[in-house]
Amino acid sequence: MALTEELVLKALANVRIEARKFAAFYVFRSSNDIFKALVVTILTQNTNDKNALRAYENLVKVVGDITPEKLVGIGEDALANAIKPAGMHRIRAKKIIELSRVILEKYGGDLTWIKDLPLNDARKALLELPGVGEKTADVILVNLGKPTFPVDTHITRISLRLGIARSRNYREIQRAWMSILTPDPGRYLEIHLKLIQFGRDVCRARNPRCDVCGFKEVCNYYMSNVKGKVSR
Numbered sequence: 001m002a003l004t005e006e007l008v009l010k011a012l013a014n015v016r017i018e019a020r021k022f023a024a025f026y027v028f029r030s031s032n033d034i035f036k037a038l039v040v041t042i043l044t045q046n047t048n049d050k051n052a053l054r055a056y057e058n059l060v061k062v063v064g065d066i067t068p069e070k071l072v073g074i075g076e077d078a079l080a081n082a083i084k085p086a087g088m089h090r091i092r093a094k095k096i097i098e099l100s101r102v103i104l105e106k107y108g109g110d111l112t113w114i115k116d117l118p119l120n121d122a123r124k125a126l127l128e129l130p131g132v133g134e135k136t137a138d139v140i141l142v143n144l145g146k147p148t149f150p151v152d153t154h155i156t157r158i159s160l161r162l163g164i165a166r167s168r169n170y171r172e173i174q175r176a177w178m179s180i181l182t183p184d185p186g187r188y189l190e191i192h193l194k195l196i197q198f199g200r201d202v203c204r205a206r207n208p209r210c211d212v213c214g215f216k217e218v219c220n221y222y223m224s225n226v227k228g229k230v231s232r
């Protein structure tokens, strides 16, 4: 049986999205500000969304409004101190200061124009910023209502287990989901968030809960590693 959009929607129907568990989504939704979303996305790299949001909210307490001017103004030490809950705070502080400087120097501190660009131009502009990789760019783009599908470690693991991708290649996994789903930014964002939550709760890195999973019948991992053992 092939993986269809209908099956995806059915398998993820009970997954609930709490905005605060998705730091970038939460910050973008509450601020509609690309720079703020970039800062919190840098804070989520290699840590969980809860710690990233704590670090971000600490930073808000220190600077008031998060803007490139304010962050350059407080300097690296104070910034590092404020974002400690995210871990690797010195490295992150450097990255955030560099990002702020470039945005100030190249664009006078304003990124609002990016939302009016076509998808590929907007992606190119984001990727040219320091510390912004493909996933970060796509997270911002889909939150801006552009038709793209960001891939994270949970989505990579689920895709490999399902067998819809053969490698960890970002573009291959992205293409696989975009070919299954209706080409609509709202749908891409919904399934992106739901898959992450599903990866946290059900298709976990260790001990996936295949017994309660709606993807069983189309899942390579289940067919080769679980089904035989269950029916024996």
Ligand code: SF4
Pocket: 158, 161, 162, 202, 203, 204, 208, 209, 210, 211, 213, 214, 215, 216, 219, 220, 221, 222
């Ligand atoms: S059946 Fe198991 S391995 Fe496959 S998607 Fe579901 S939880 Fe993950």
